[in-house]
Amino acid sequence: MSPLPTHVLRGLRALLNGFSQIFLQSHPGCGLLVLLALALGAPNLLGGALLGGLSGMLVARWRDCPRADIEIGLYGYNGILLGLLASLQFAWSPLLALLITLGGGLSSLLLAPWMTRMRRRGWLPAFTLPFVLLGWGLLALAAPLPLPLRDEVAAGAPTLDGFGTMLAVLRGLGQVIFLDNPLSGLCLLLGLLLADRRAALWALLGAAAGLGLAALLGWSQADALNGLFGYNAVLAAIALSQVQRRPWVLLLGSVLATLLQAGLATLGLPVLTLPFILACWLVQAGRECWRQAVAVNTPRERP
Template structure:
């Protein structure tokens, strides 16, 4: 029993890490939020987190990363994505398991070279699966709370895990709040800002209300809070995520969470590059 409990905690931390929250209770609430919309996808999320965490343990990846749930979240996203885009079959199960293992390996490689993986292993894995196996997008119904504005913000949270459901988004916000109230407030602000910007630019109202411009902004906002206290960079990373999302829509590419990754990589590179420039200028002056 003592062995099972810690492992279960690591698995749910993996779910929490999808939104950069290394908290098992947050991860459990994420699973419950998904279950509100789809029990099957909730089961897939947990299975994916188990696969990634177990594979990391079998391969003897760094214990600290395993206990923090860092090898569970990309695998969980792959499992949700595969279950969302493909009908259940033996092939789907194979894709889920192999995809989860591959994403976990990519995560380990990127960490080994001190890169910033975020959800890139999930994006790369799903892109490869899309390239090999023709996809069928499930038509899941929207659930509104009465006004499109509130709906757009809440679904911005749900769409992080392919959940076009406002109640699921509300539970996700609560889950983040349980771990860090500040993160929850900033994430809601990010989703709202993304929706307002998209509205002012006269982009598709259907996409705005469905949270398609907000979910990458939510992830970008949470990630940049861990990088820097500079609030103007928080605004910049949100605007970049919106821009990259729209660009991928125009190019008819599967965006997934890649706009968030591109935005945060740009800001992280800028944070790293600017101090180096300052140091070089100081050296030149002396």
């Protein structure tokens, strides 16, 4: 049996890296465990995720985006998330497949100029902003277009005890990709351990911080135990752990993401991962302002 061509292997590796980039990693083994988590928790979402990721990659190649960025998955994860959201909300149809394909391609067209400005002008990272903006657009199309909604499956009623709390933390990881299955969360944790043990630790602490804050403030216990107050905190903790070494800053980012999630939900918009983005931007912008203030007020040494 002849081996797969090199370009096919590179494409598969880039696609797996796209799945791992959902958790801000570039590791095909981690991406494979993300796929396994989906297969265990919601196999019906896999088709949309793969279609969105491939569309994003192909458009990035067509637009001559840097090959290194494509290969580490930076032009796959927004399309993957969009495909997951679409497959979760709507029943499968040719129209939905077309919208996922277009959305995955548009996510790369939105990300490419942002990446250029980030590197040349110091813009803050886009993170999952293309997914959020296109996700809002996709959800808004449900009414004018004949997109039948998928039948909702009622979530279980987890119990508030030691074991239930541990499962809620794993669900917080799973909710990053719209899963409330603790086994899927465990697969994601193993993927993070494979890619970056420090990121895995902070993912757990972020999920725990979101859960603890929800309990402290008396928010919906069912939502908290199903991980719905954990996923933005998880992403914020992972993202900030890549640029920060102070634990209190990472915990601050997780708490801020959770508070922003609750606040933005009152506006009636689907929050998706916007709270994670805003929390990271605020922490990084605050850090830069503090650095500049210290530099200005530090007396210079005399020559």
